[in-house]
Amino acid sequence: MNFNKTILATEMEKIQKTENIMYKYYDDLLKELKNPKIKERVRFLRDQELGHIKMMTNVIAILSDYILRD
Structure with missing residues (x-):
């Protein structure tokens, strides 16, 4: 695995971890709100953040595919 591929894999892992943490945070918050x-x-904000995370995941996947072709 080359250097660029390693960086992308690390970033993908960070993004997925952030997504899990963010979703749990919002889920707990929504349970408390009346x-x-x-x-x-709050749901709107959660969905906006989730959309951004998915966009970044797609960008990293595209970059990974591009690097594999080289």
Whole structure:
């Protein structure tokens, strides 16, 4: 495994760990909240962060494929 591939694998692992931590944090927070409007806003923020994480995962996967071709 070359240097670039190792870095990408490490970053992918970090992103997946962050996703798990973030989702648990939001899940716990939503259980505690009582106000429906605040819950709706928190869900929106959670979904935005999750979308960003998925986008970064896709970028890393594309870079990994590109590096493998070289």
